[in-house]
Amino acid sequence: MIVKDFEKKEKSTAEFTVEVSPEEFESAINKAYMKGRGRISIPGFRKGKAPRRMIESMYGTGVFYDDAVEEVYPEALDLGIKENALSVVGQPAITDIKIGEDKSLTLRFRVAVYPEIKVEGYKGIEAPKPPVGISDKDVDRAIENTREQNARVETADRPAKSGDIATIDFVGYMDGKPFEGGAGEDYDLELGSGTFIPGFEDQLIGKSAGEETEVNVTFPEAYAPELAGKPATFKVTVKGIKEKLLPDLDDEFAKDVSEFDTLEEYRKSVKAELIEKRGKAAEEDFRNIVLSRLVDKVEGDIPDAMIDDQVNNMIDNFKYNIRAQGMDFEQYLKMMGMEESGLRNELRPTAEKEIKADLAFEYIAKQENFDVSDEKVEAEYERLAKEYSMKLEDIKSAVLPDAVKTGLQIDAAKEFVYGSAVGTESGNEE
Numbered sequence: 001m002i003v004k005d006f007e008k009k010e011k012s013t014a015e016f017t018v019e020v021s022p023e024e025f026e027s028a029i030n031k032a033y034m035k036g037r038g039r040i041s042i043p044g045f046r047k048g049k050a051p052r053r054m055i056e057s058m059y060g061t062g063v064f065y066d067d068a069v070e071e072v073y074p075e076a077l078d079l080g081i082k083e084n085a086l087s088v089v090g091q092p093a094i095t096d097i098k099i100g101e102d103k104s105l106t107l108r109f110r111v112a113v114y115p116e117i118k119v120e121g122y123k124g125i126e127a128p129k130p131p132v133g134i135s136d137k138d139v140d141r142a143i144e145n146t147r148e149q150n151a152r153v154e155t156a157d158r159p160a161k162s163g164d165i166a167t168i169d170f171v172g173y174m175d176g177k178p179f180e181g182g183a184g185e186d187y188d189l190e191l192g193s194g195t196f197i198p199g200f201e202d203q204l205i206g207k208s209a210g211e212e213t214e215v216n217v218t219f220p221e222a223y224a225p226e227l228a229g230k231p232a233t234f235k236v237t238v239k240g241i242k243e244k245l246l247p248d249l250d251d252e253f254a255k256d257v258s259e260f261d262t263l264e265e266y267r268k269s270v271k272a273e274l275i276e277k278r279g280k281a282a283e284e285d286f287r288n289i290v291l292s293r294l295v296d297k298v299e300g301d302i303p304d305a306m307i308d309d310q311v312n313n314m315i316d317n318f319k320y321n322i323r324a325q326g327m328d329f330e331q332y333l334k335m336m337g338m339e340e341s342g343l344r345n346e347l348r349p350t351a352e353k354e355i356k357a358d359l360a361f362e363y364i365a366k367q368e369n370f371d372v373s374d375e376k377v378e379a380e381y382e383r384l385a386k387e388y389s390m391k392l393e394d395i396k397s398a399v400l401p402d403a404v405k406t407g408l409q410i411d412a413a414k415e416f417v418y419g420s421a422v423g424t425e426s427g428n429e430e
Helices: 022-039 052-059 065-083 136-149 251-257 263-296 304-324 329-336 340-368 374-387 392-398 401-420
Strands: 002-009 013-020 088-099 105-113 126-128 152-155 165-174 177-190 212-218 231-245 422-424
Touching: 002 065, 013 022, 013 065, 022 052, 022 065, 022 105, 065 088, 065 105, 088 304, 105 304, 126 263, 136 263, 177 231, 251 263, 263 340, 263 401, 304 329, 304 340, 340 401, 374 392, 374 401
Parallel strands: 126 422
Antiparallel strands: 002 013, 013 105, 088 105, 152 231, 165 177, 165 231, 212 231
């Protein structure tokens, strides 16, 4: 075999030709014959016993050519990749097949190759990062939520008011007829919570236990298609009214809901917790914007095959998560009113962004040449063994030291980019 005519093409693809000698192709044809003769019947011969020339005379000399091409394909492709020192991604394709009069074979391959990229200005990326501020009102709201969670519920012998829990039976009617999904019994509805259709809860305020009433509403436009924007009447029976009694906001409350003895100490802890949570959220938002701006700096063509593979991985993960929730993937697509091809198109921009981010961090790791000591590699092995509940020697057998080192260098590249990024209070949020 001889490799010829190597060409680099657009979008990180390459093409090359491999010429297979008549002798090599003849050997491949004979192998194809030996493998395929068992499925060919020739009158006068037992199945699988007919000579090759007899089969070719009946079905044509090219009867085994396709299978012969399959025989030489792996070796020819491997030779072309090695001689041109290519790092191939995705599935290669044969773009042309020619069989000469001398029975030589010429194969033209197109392959997607690992892209060569460049990233400039990856240090000191600017992104909006407003200061984290917590007000007294924020603390009050958080404490009030905790009071709500610790409220007692008691029966109220009076008309319902906002904040009460009304136990109701209801039946919904549209055009005078009950509609599917519009009925319920012994339903506890917190008035003012906005749980039901707009206007429904308001019409129950002032009603008492044992009272029957009609509630007239219009379904929102952003609702199930068969109900959206349509008027409906609900016949409602109020079976009971319960009120929530909030605990007093004092030191005893602080002791009940926290490890602190005084309300003042509890308030300080709530404020510290809110600052920590908002700080983490702000840092995550900041890093996401930095990552988007890093991706925008990636120069180079990403082969479609790489994006296709990433989309496939995302689809597989999506299917796994859907099944984990007890739902069939096809059923989910029907509920969403879409086909798998549409989902793939939606995922494609995200897949491309993820690939560019990975390539950018690989590039930065090489450019900065981060030092990774043997001690750090050993510590990473121990972390992996603990994370996956495996023996240390088993992890070391499964993951080569070079792979661990590369992973640590990429982690260092990420921290380098995020650590050098500059937060600004102004700028457009992304």
